[in-house]
Amino acid sequence: MTSKGVSRVRAAVINAIGSAFEIEEVEIAEPQGSEVLVDVRAVGLCHSDLHFAQADVGMPLPLVLGHEVAGVVVAVGEDVTGLVPGDHVVGSLIQSCGTCPRCTAGAPFQCLNPFATLRGPDEPSRLTRDGQPVFGAFGLGGFAERALVHENQLAKVDTAVPFAEASILGCGVLTGVGAVLNGAGVKEGDTVAVIGLGGVGLNVLSGARLAGASRIIGVDVNDEKLALAASFGATDTVNGADSDAVAAVLELTGGVDHAFEVIGMKQTSEQAIAMLGVGGTAHLIGIHKPDRPIEIDVNTLLAPQRGIRGVYMGSSDLHRDVPRYAKLFLDGELNLSDLISREINIDQINDAYEELKNGAIARSVITSF
Ligand code: NAD
Numbered sequence: 001m002t003s004k005g006v007s008r009v010r011a012a013v014i015n016a017i018g019s020a021f022e023i024e025e026v027e028i029a030e031p032q033g034s035e036v037l038v039d040v041r042a043v044g045l046c047h048s049d050l051h052f053a054q055a056d057v058g059m060p061l062p063l064v065l066g067h068e069v070a071g072v073v074v075a076v077g078e079d080v081t082g083l084v085p086g087d088h089v090v091g092s093l094i095q096s097c098g099t100c101p102r103c104t105a106g107a108p109f110q111c112l113n114p115f116a117t118l119r120g121p122d123e124p125s126r127l128t129r130d131g132q133p134v135f136g137a138f139g140l141g142g143f144a145e146r147a148l149v150h151e152n153q154l155a156k157v158d159t160a161v162p163f164a165e166a167s168i169l170g171c172g173v174l175t176g177v178g179a180v181l182n183g184a185g186v187k188e189g190d191t192v193a194v195i196g197l198g199g200v201g202l203n204v205l206s207g208a209r210l211a212g213a214s215r216i217i218g219v220d221v222n223d224e225k226l227a228l229a230a231s232f233g234a235t236d237t238v239n240g241a242d243s244d245a246v247a248a249v250l251e252l253t254g255g256v257d258h259a260f261e262v263i264g265m266k267q268t269s270e271q272a273i274a275m276l277g278v279g280g281t282a283h284l285i286g287i288h289k290p291d292r293p294i295e296i297d298v299n300t301l302l303a304p305q306r307g308i309r310g311v312y313m314g315s316s317d318l319h320r321d322v323p324r325y326a327k328l329f330l331d332g333e334l335n336l337s338d339l340i341s342r343e344i345n346i347d348q349i350n351d352a353y354e355e356l357k358n359g360a361i362a363r364s365v366i367t368s369f
């Protein structure tokens, strides 16, 4: 690996949808224009990457996933204005052009021209293998020693935040805390239920605590996750495998103001709606397998005035929210360290995803290649 010119880096490559990650060498180009070359020091194993590795959502192959990235800037393109070599950065899959009406109105998560952060179809690929294009998912391609990323997808982060904790800021924290503080508008005293306490759901608990929710109920089927919940702000826990989660939440609260589904299952999405009180809203975060619609009896929404909304990346503005959450962490107000179940080498990625599927761990983070 060299720091100038094309580098060869180790990466976890998906060669066929449904197959395992294969650790291979790929070539990564030099930064041009608004691109930044990042030395990846930590990359988290978010469940979304497993969805995209297993379900065909139209991403070109071969594919390098990985979108929870923290690292150090090694080189910048000639148009980069906000970052210099040596800066510590957090990457995000929120692709924003910076100039469309949504971006200029402060909603980069609704950018109308997200592909502006990628190279055009006629330009050489950022990643190649034996000269053939390799697709870096969402403009990040973080499961690699280095990543070439548009500066709009990177936020500078305080060097006091360790890389593993910083990586989780890029998706788990932006999505989970942001869903509560930006998206849902949870008010002081509101009641909240969170179904699914993985790397994202635990951050929804943190967001509810920061918002001043009066009752925060964590629901999971894994006792290890339920044991973690209190350190993220849960006031109550429910094991959905042992009991009827809806009945338990209704008994505790009479129906919650906000229910967050953070798994991506039909059954739990329907539970989120069924556990709402009058005027409550279900916030659906989990990504569902394709073609698995949920069923709603609309009449159950009308008189109780219940709402349902989809949540994307916590309605986040990366450049506002990453420094804000980093400061909360450094001030001891946001628990990031307990999210990191273990630090692994990239060679362990398949085993670590197997463990994530079993629900036993919050986050594995790759910190060596
Ligand atoms: P994860 O695998 O770490 O967590 C899932 C949790 O759900 C585990 O703790 C598991 O024990 C629990 N669970 C499984 N079945 C359950 C059931 N029947 N009842 C209660 N709990 C159950 O996943 P994650 O990385 O936290 O991601 C969660 C979901 O959010 C995924 O679908 C991911 O793709 C999605 N996601 C969405 C966005 C977005 O912007 N909408 C962003 C990031 C992640």
Ligand code: ZN
Binding pocket: 046, 047, 048, 049, 067, 068, 171, 172
């Ligand atoms: Zn993610």
Ligand code: ZN
Binding pocket: 096, 097, 098, 099, 100, 101, 102, 103, 104, 108, 110, 111, 112, 113, 114
């Ligand atoms: Zn835009």
